[in-house]
Amino acid sequence: MADKKMAIIATKGTLDWAYPPFILASTAAALGYDVxxxxxxxxxxLLKKKLNLKVSPLGNPGxxxxxxxxxxxxxxxxxxxxxxxxxxxxxxxxMKSKGVASIEELRGLCxxxxxxxxxxxxxxxLFEFKPSEFIEGVEFGGASTxxxxxxxxxxxxxx
Amino acid sequence: MADFDQELDARGLNCPLPILRAKKALNELTGGxxxxxxxxxxxxxxxFEAFAKQTGNELMESTEESxxxxxxxxxx
Numbered sequence: 001m002a003d004k005k006m007a008i009i010a011t012k013g014t015l016d017w018a019y020p021p022f023i024l025a026s027t028a029a030a031l032g033y034d035v036x037x038x039x040x041x042x043x044x045x046l047l048k049k050k051l052n053l054k055v056s057p058l059g060n061p062g063x064x065x066x067x068x069x070x071x072x073x074x075x076x077x078x079x080x081x082x083x084x085x086x087x088x089x090x091x092x093x094x095m096k097s098k099g100v101a102s103i104e105e106l107r108g109l110c111x112x113x114x115x116x117x118x119x120x121x122x123x124x125x126l127f128e129f130k131p132s133e134f135i136e137g138v139e140f141g142g143a144s145t146x147x148x149x150x151x152x153x154x155x156x157x158x159x
Numbered sequence: 160m161a162d163f164d165q166e167l168d169a170r171g172l173n174c175p176l177p178i179l180r181a182k183k184a185l186n187e188l189t190g191g192x193x194x195x196x197x198x199x200x201x202x203x204x205x206x207f208e209a210f211a212k213q214t215g216n217e218l219m220e221s222t223e224e225s226x227x228x229x230x231x232x233x234x235x
Contacts, residue, residue, distance in 0.1 A: 030182035
């Protein structure tokens with residue numbers, strides 16, 4: 001079991017999409033997998049020291065809205081300034097009440113379990129991020145860095 | 160209910176926390192020792208089966224009692 005490997009590409013930088021890579025990576029590590037996550041484009045937001053992840057109802061018709069708000073708000077209503085922050089706050093509260101771990105906690109568990117986190121160098125250059133914005137232990141690389149690990153992985157996911 | 164060496168209270172925690180906490184608790188035990196986990200996440204029933212299958216630790220018992228799931232896991 002010790003030599004099973006999982007490689008993930010994380011491309012999304014919203015609160016909801018932050019969950020799958022960190023849940024799968026932390027669980028796989030607990031099962032004995034060697035795990036590497038390659039964070040590219042918006043996915044790099046998940047590596048910021050100070051996380052500011054949001055979830056938006058805009059363009060997201062599958063998102064269950066509290067208090068049947070989707071009945072009262074037309075699609076454009078979801079674009080009202082402040083809606084995103086309100087929805088994010090409500091989502092975080094709901095998650096907490098249901099015992100769902102925060103992204104900070106799951107990410108910490110991944111770090112503890114030696115999940116290797118690679119930031120896409122090209123994206124860092126593109127968005128002019130500073131290396132100091134990211135958590136400790138992140139390495140930076142490109143497509144071939146990912147492929148070197150993914151090439152002999154048992155599971156490869158694009159999220 | 161068989162004897163156990165350590166107990167983990169994972170009540171109120173949701174996927175994947177019960178598994179991750181159990182893994183951590185098992186790390187503290189030596190081979191042959193038994194961990195008892197109490198959880199309320201219904202998904203943990205299948206998850207602990209899969210965890211045992213993949214890690215080689217033995218799931219000795221999996222029971223439900225008034226909405227609580229109890230697992231006995233013997234460290235490999």
